[in-house]
Structure formats: structure tokens, C-alpha cells
Amino acid sequence: MTASSRHAMRHKLAIQLDPELSRQDGLTLLNMFIALVIVVGIVLAVLQTEPMVVTGNEHWFRYSELIFGSIFLLEYLARVWTCVENSKVKSRWHYIFSFVAIADLLAVTVAFSVYLGNGGILLRLLLLIRVLRLARLGRFSMAMDCIIEAVRSRGYELLVSAIFAAALLLMSSTLLYLVEGPHQPEA
Known part of the structure; x- marks a missing residue:
């Protein structure tokens, strides 16, 4: 693969991932898929709090966390790779240490945390970080800017x-x- 074809592929992926680079109104197809995965992940996390639902289905919940964790990891790596396409991002390191990227990384970590063992207080605290998936939804929405401005005013x-x-x-x-x-x- 040549450097120019890699750059073209990175640019196309960046347009799909970064709402600022997209020329269309609303979410791109890829961002709609990611938002759907986030919502389904949150619903499953809520269902996991009910022992009657979990009992006998532990392996399905583990597989779902593995799948969601893998999707979030791929998305995180893709965002790190494509972030330099946005002129507002100074460097990949600048992006990696931004709040949004850290929230993404925490979501990945939490998704894989079920494989660290059960019963630990640290694991239970990490499961609370799943709420950050909702924060990720907010970054996809232009309406969040309007809400923030209304609260400020x-x-x-x-x-x-x-x-x-x-x-x-x-x-x-x-x-x-x-x-x-x-x-x-x-x-």
C-alpha cells in the first residue's frame, strides 16, 4: 500500500469518525453504529445488575463484553490514527491525552475488566465508569452545544x-x- 493510498484511506475514515470533518448533517453511518453499540452496551450493563437475568447467562454477558470491548478498542485505535486529519488536533499525543480520548480508553478498559475476576471493589468501581459511554454519545450530537449554551446563558x-x-x-x-x-x- 502506498503512502498516498494510506493517506486517502485515513482521510475517508476520519470523515466517518469525526463529526467536524463530515459535510453531512447528523451522524455518519459509522458514528450511528458506534452510538448503537454504546446504547446496547449500557442496556446490557443495566441488565447485569439483575441476578435473575445473569444467572445461567454469564457466558453470554462475557462474550458481549468481549465483543463491545473489541469494537471500542478498534474505534479508539482508528480515532488515534485519523485524529491528525483534523486541523484542530496538534499531534496524536495531544489527542491521546485529551478528555475525549481518555474517556474512550476508559470505556475500552472497563469493557475488558470483566476478565480480571469477580468480587473486587475495584472492578465494581470500574463498572461505574461505563456511564462514560453516555458522554461519548454527547460528543456525536450537535444538540449538546445548544444545551451547554442554554445552561450557560x-x-x-x-x-x-x-x-x-x-x-x-x-x-x-x-x-x-x-x-x-x-x-x-x-x-
Whole structure:
């Protein structure tokens, strides 16, 4: 394979992976597939918390984690290889140490963590990092920019609303405790 054909292939893959390089609105086909894998992975992670679902199906969950981990690893390596196509990225090292790349790497690590053994507290903490898969979905969406801008422009109003909601929650919880407290946990 010649250098020019490798460069052309890297550029085509970069257009599929990087929403900033794509000329089309919305997600590319490859990014839609990755988003679907992320959502399915999150659903499976939630299902794994139910012992009735897991019992007898442990091997299927292990295989699914291996498949998802492999897909995320391939995606991570492809993003590292193609990142230099974006003029905003200074170097591959600059990309590798960015928040987005570290989140991708953590998702890969967590996907393969089920092979490290069961029962460890570290493993349980690492499983919480699966939520980072949702953060990966956010980077695919142009709507996230609009949401962030709306939160920035109305930060004060949102803060007042959050304080009001917290006070209301505290008062209702206290009232519920006063009403039910003497009868619990026996009743």
C-alpha cells in the first residue's frame, strides 16, 4: 500500500469518525453504529445488575463484553490514527491525552475488566465508569452545544430553580419521615 493510498484511506475514515470533518448533517453511518453499540452496551450493563437475568447467562454477558470491548478498542485505535486529519488536533499525543480520548480508553478498559475476576471493589468501581459511554454519545450530537449554551446563558435561573427544588425535596422528605418514621421499619 502506498503512502498516498494510506493517506486517502485515513482521510475517508476520519470523515466517518469525526463529526467536524463530515459535510453531512447528523451522524455518519459509522458514528450511528458506534452510538448503537454504546446504547446496547449500557442496556446490557443495566441488565447485569439483575441476578435473575445473569444467572445461567454469564457466558453470554462475557462474550458481549468481549465483543463491545473489541469494537471500542478498534474505534479508539482508528480515532488515534485519523485524529491528525483534523486541523484542530496538534499531534496524536495531544489527542491521546485529551478528555475525549481518555474517556474512550476508559470505556475500552472497563469493557475488558470483566476478565480480571469477580468480587473486587475495584472492578465494581470500574463498572461505574461505563456511564462514560453516555458522554461519548454527547460528543456525536450537535444538540449538546445548544444545551451547554442554554445552561450557560441561564445559569443563575437554573441555580435558583435547583435550590428551590432541593429545599422542596428536603421539606417533603422531612414531612414524610415525621409521618412514617414512628411506624418504620416494622410496618
